Amino acid sequence: MNDELLVDKRLVRRSFEHAAATYDTAAVLQNEVCRRVLGRLDYIKHRPATILDAGSGTGNALDELARRYPQARLIALDIALAMLQRGRGRTPWWKNLLTRRPQPAAVCADIERLPVADASIGMVWSNLALQWVNDLQRTFAEMRRVLVPGGLLMFSTFGPDTLKELRRAYQGADHHTHVNRFTDMHDIGDMLVHSGFADPVMDMEVFTLTYADVRELMRDLKAIGAHNVTHGRPVGLSGKARLQAMARNYEAFRREGRLPATFEVVYGHAWKPQPRISPTGRPVIEIKGAQV
Numbered sequence: 001m002n003d004e005l006l007v008d009k010r011l012v013r014r015s016f017e018h019a020a021a022t023y024d025t026a027a028v029l030q031n032e033v034c035r036r037v038l039g040r041l042d043y044i045k046h047r048p049a050t051i052l053d054a055g056s057g058t059g060n061a062l063d064e065l066a067r068r069y070p071q072a073r074l075i076a077l078d079i080a081l082a083m084l085q086r087g088r089g090r091t092p093w094w095k096n097l098l099t100r101r102p103q104p105a106a107v108c109a110d111i112e113r114l115p116v117a118d119a120s121i122g123m124v125w126s127n128l129a130l131q132w133v134n135d136l137q138r139t140f141a142e143m144r145r146v147l148v149p150g151g152l153l154m155f156s157t158f159g160p161d162t163l164k165e166l167r168r169a170y171q172g173a174d175h176h177t178h179v180n181r182f183t184d185m186h187d188i189g190d191m192l193v194h195s196g197f198a199d200p201v202m203d204m205e206v207f208t209l210t211y212a213d214v215r216e217l218m219r220d221l222k223a224i225g226a227h228n229v230t231h232g233r234p235v236g237l238s239g240k241a242r243l244q245a246m247a248r249n250y251e252a253f254r255r256e257g258r259l260p261a262t263f264e265v266v267y268g269h270a271w272k273p274q275p276r277i278s279p280t281g282r283p284v285i286e287i288k289g290a291q292v
Contacts (some may be wrong), residue, residue, distance in 0.1 A: 048122025055129020
């Protein structure tokens with residue numbers, strides 16, 4: 001991968017720390033995608049004892065996950081401590097008291113390096129967080145590691161057409177990277193298989209949000225912490241001339257008085273396979289000989 005497209009995790013953490021207070025108000029698309037991924041659980045028969053929300057943000061999925069799986073232990077994990085703190089204040093203490101539901105555990109960590117024991121999680125849930133990792137296949141391997149045999153990975157992320165208008169508008173303004181890179185749905189499916197998952201199911205849909213002007217779009221992105229955190233970003237503040245050039249280029253996309261912003265959302269789920277058992281009841285271990 002081009003080093004310029006790698007994300008700086010320190011900046012990712014800082015960006016979401018600053019956005020914690022404004023995230024819930026601005027995250028209209030993120031909340032809608034969350035609802036749609038939750039709806040997909042209606043068609044999956046699975047009763048996890050422990051659920052890891054990997055990249056939980058302010059915890060917009062936790063209440064519904066707790067309602068669907070009342071016996072499950074919930075763990076919220078996010079790289080930004082302020083987002084976790086915001087999530088802990090989402091559900092009033094008295095509501096948990098009435099439902100006798102324990103508060104989800106909160107862990108501040110990077111989803112590429114999960115501080116979670118092997119084979120301890122029944123379902124890994126991740127809504128629009130995987131686009132912030134640098135090594136997606138390694139991240140899938142980590143998620144497989146922590147899942148119990150028969151455990152479920154359920155996720156959404158952004159595909160390569162996301163913010164395509166903004167990317168093209170900046171291409172005419174300078175040669176820096178201004179939009180994070182996103183992975184194609186088919187490549188994600190291949191990574192799941194190579195990471196040892198079974199029966200991956202992938203699909204996608206496109207959302208188009210519209211704005212009066214570029215400043216309104218940039219305010220929305222800032223409010224949800226979606227800054228440019230790539231190593232190839234411009235150093236220092238973006239120059240006025242660069243921003244003006246980008247805004248002029250973006251005008252080419254205006255339709256019916258509004259500027260579109262495309263978001264390609266990729267959905268997927270896959271299973272950690274059960275170990276193969278021989279007729280004698282012993283696990284089958286596949287041994288591959290060296291190629292001559």
